[in-house]
Amino acid sequence: MHATDNLTPSPMLMRNQTADPALILSLNNVEVIYDHVSLAIKGVSIEVPQGGMVAMLGANGAGKSTTLKSISGLLRAERGLVTRGEVRFMGQNIDALLPQQRVKLGIVQVLEGRRVFEHLTPDENLVAASAVRGNRQDMLRNKDMVYTYFPRLHERRTAQSGYLSGGEQQMLAIGRALMTQPKLLMLDEPSLGLAPFLVAEIFDIVRRINKEEGLSVLLVEQNAIAALEVVSHGYLIENGRVVMHDSAEAMKKNPDIQEFYLGGAEGRSFHDIKHYSRRKRWLT
Numbered sequence: 001m002h003a004t005d006n007l008t009p010s011p012m013l014m015r016n017q018t019a020d021p022a023l024i025l026s027l028n029n030v031e032v033i034y035d036h037v038s039l040a041i042k043g044v045s046i047e048v049p050q051g052g053m054v055a056m057l058g059a060n061g062a063g064k065s066t067t068l069k070s071i072s073g074l075l076r077a078e079r080g081l082v083t084r085g086e087v088r089f090m091g092q093n094i095d096a097l098l099p100q101q102r103v104k105l106g107i108v109q110v111l112e113g114r115r116v117f118e119h120l121t122p123d124e125n126l127v128a129a130s131a132v133r134g135n136r137q138d139m140l141r142n143k144d145m146v147y148t149y150f151p152r153l154h155e156r157r158t159a160q161s162g163y164l165s166g167g168e169q170q171m172l173a174i175g176r177a178l179m180t181q182p183k184l185l186m187l188d189e190p191s192l193g194l195a196p197f198l199v200a201e202i203f204d205i206v207r208r209i210n211k212e213e214g215l216s217v218l219l220v221e222q223n224a225i226a227a228l229e230v231v232s233h234g235y236l237i238e239n240g241r242v243v244m245h246d247s248a249e250a251m252k253k254n255p256d257i258q259e260f261y262l263g264g265a266e267g268r269s270f271h272d273i274k275h276y277s278r279r280k281r282w283l284t
Contacts, residue, residue: 024050024090024184024216025071031084032066032075040066040080046218048184053210053217053238055227055248057261058179058237064220065112067237068186071218072109073099089184103132106183110176112192114169118162122153122172125161129179138181145213146175164216167198174206185209191223199223203230224261228252236261 015273025048032040041063056064069075070082071093081227086093096138115124126146130139149153150171156164161172170190177185187206191199207230210217221227228234228248236244236257244251251257 002166012264020091022049023088024048024052026069026088027067027085029085029086030067030082030087032063032070032080033083034078034080036081039240041070041237043085044237044242045085046235046242046245048216049181049217051210051214051216052233053207053219053231055219055221055224055231055234056237057221057224057227057234057251060222062237063240064237065188066240067187068109068162068218068220071102071184071186072107073097073102074109084142089125103180103182107186108177108180108182108184109186110173110188110190112188114166116161116164116169116172116176118160120161120270121158122161122164122168123157124174125172126177126179129176132180134181139179142179142181146178149178149209150175152172167194167202170194170198170202171205174202176208182215183219186220188220189222190219191226196226199226203227206230216221224257 001189017137024047027044027046029043029045031042034040044063044067046056046067056067057065066075066080069078069080070088073090075081082095089102089105089107092105094105098156107147115126120128123143126143130142134142147157152168153171153175156168164172174185174187174190190202190206194202203226206217208220209215213256219227219231228251231248231256233247234245234251235242236251244254244257246254
């Protein structure tokens with residue numbers, strides 16, 4: 001386990017402030033304020049390796065979605081502002097870029113809540129998303145790729161998207177993102193409201209896309225059990241700070257992660273829980 005104090009960049013991050021070809025994304029001491037008053041994230045530092053798959057874990061309101069929006073540029077629409085630190089994508093500082101410029105660079109965020117055009121068919125949704133980048137040949141090739149990874153969408157391609165199941169809408173939301181030909185795919189709570197078997201299916205497909213297409217993935221999840229099964233490394237965020245980062249295997253074995261995020265208290269007596277120090281060791 002590596003604890004971080006978030007006020008001083010780690011030696012690894014300090015080395016990577018210049019362009020590092022091994023990294024596709026790095027956040028260095030990023031601080032975000034909403035409405036010039038509310039401090040949402042406090043010195044967050046995160047790295048995603050080229051072709052890697054990394055998770056940000058944490059409870060609701062921990063600052064995970066805000067961190068993603070600082071990368072995609074969607075903070076401005078919510079009156080948020082990066083007031084400290086920097087976001088670097090493929091070695092380039094992107095703090096001043098508009099959201100659409102970041103999409104053209106290859107950054108795409110799948111927002112929480114399966115946001116698709118409900119009045120359009122899945123096929124029409126994919127075509128609409130392709131307008132962001134590429135030509136007709138790119139569109140046809142990318143659509144074939146999406147249908148290959150999500151054959152269920154191909155079966156429902158002429159149905160109205162509003163009538164798709166929650167799992168199918170999540171597949172469509174990811175498919176729309178893939179139509180922009182991204183280099184970095186950011187998923188915000190893709191498991192939310194889905195049955196466990198659907199979560200496993202979608203995560204398995206995302207892992208295949210990561211491996212077969214070389215697409216870097218940053219996964220934001222409250223469902224730590226599912227996330228740690230598919231990523232190589234994870235960051236734990238609490239109260240706007242990164243409080244832990246390590247390999248997925250190490251995080252799964254960490255007693256604090258097991259206790260607070262993996263249901264490790266199941267089967268323990270109330271007496272044991274009562275006398276367990278609820279103050280997490282990474283906060284002391």
